[in-house]
Amino acid sequence: MKTFTSFFICVLISMSAFAQDYALKQLENSPRHHQWVTLESQGRELHNFVVYPQVDEDVPVVIVIHENRGLNDWARSFADQLAGKGYIAVAPDLLSNTQDGIEKTSDFATSDAARSAIYELDPDGVTQDLKTVLNYAQNMDGGNGKVAVAGFCWGGSQSFRFATNAGDTIEAAFVFYGTAPEDQEAINRIEVPVYGFYGGDDQRVNSTISRTEEMMIIAGNTYEYEIYEGAGHAFMRSGDDPNGEQPNIEARNNSWNRLVKLLSNL
Known part of the structure; x- marks a missing residue:
């Protein structure tokens, strides 16, 4: 019985994390316009969730x-x-139509299945998808032509990598607890500022920061980062949860304020 109870509790925790009720509630209560936009990329449909501000x-x-x-x-x-x-x-949604019978992330049975599919993606293919999205973003109605990228965890690493391939077609890259490419030649191609956001209790990622900083200095590129003590990996998500741990909530709030300030200078 004890083993079953422990297993049942773990299942409930996993289901709760996948559901992210607090995030869904925030979306449902939002006054802003949401829409799905489908782009053609590499011979398939790439789905994108788009949100417009209430501005004129x-x-x-x-x-x-x-x-x-x-x-x-x-x-x-x-x-x-x-x-x-x-x-x-x-x-x-970079998982769009990358697996048979799966149009969007929400079609995967579990978040673990989605994670497995992520690591099957070809990095160059991800970059091509992002270039397709960038072209759309640069020319969309309501946009002023300026585009930045912001990513988290795997997406943070993709943000850094995209900066090595986008030249000056983006304004900045915001990297939340993601790692940089290890190739100096790739780093040398970066033409825009890169801003990092890291949790203090995330040694796997943080152990790469000094090397990243060294490479960015060699390349003459802007690399500014903050480490939020006591926060763990993925603190932007866990800190958004009202029931999350206080260090993650504080790190999320401080990071959010920094991000908004940096964006205001684009």
């Missing part, structure tokens, strides 16, 4: 790159929160 002028666009479990409710709620600050947010 053209504004910058932020491409939101999701975590390693796909475009979940929290990633969409983050996009909505960005729109609440006056930016158009475009959140591509």
Whole structure:
């Protein structure tokens, strides 16, 4: 009975994390306009969650790159929160139609299944998808042509990698607890500022920061980062949960304020 009870509790925790009720509630209560936009990329349909701010002028666009479990409710709620600050947010579902019978992340049976599919993606293919999204973002109605990228975990690493391939076609890359490419030649191609956001209790990622900083200095590139003590990996998501741990909530709030300030300078 004890073993079964422990297993049952673990299942409930996993289901709760996948459901992200707090994020779904935030989306449902949002006054902003949400829509799904389908783009053609590499011979398939790429789905994108788009949120518009309630403003009367053209504004910058932020491409939101999701975590390693796909475009979940929290990633969409983050996009909505960005729109609440006056930016158009475009959140591509990079798992779109990459598995038979799976159109979107929400079609996977579990977040673990989505995570497995993420790591089967070809990095160059991900970059091509992001270039497709970038072209859309640069030319969309309501946008002023300026585009930045922001990503989390796996998406943070993709944000850094995209900066090595996008030249000056983006304004900045915001990397939340993601790692940089290890190739100096790739780092040398970066032409825009990169801003990092890291949790103090995330040694796997943080152990790469000094090397990243060294490479960015060699390349003459801007790399500014903050480490939020006491916060763990994925603190932007866990800190958004009203029932989350206080260090993660504080790190999320401080990071959010920093992000908004940086975006205002685009």
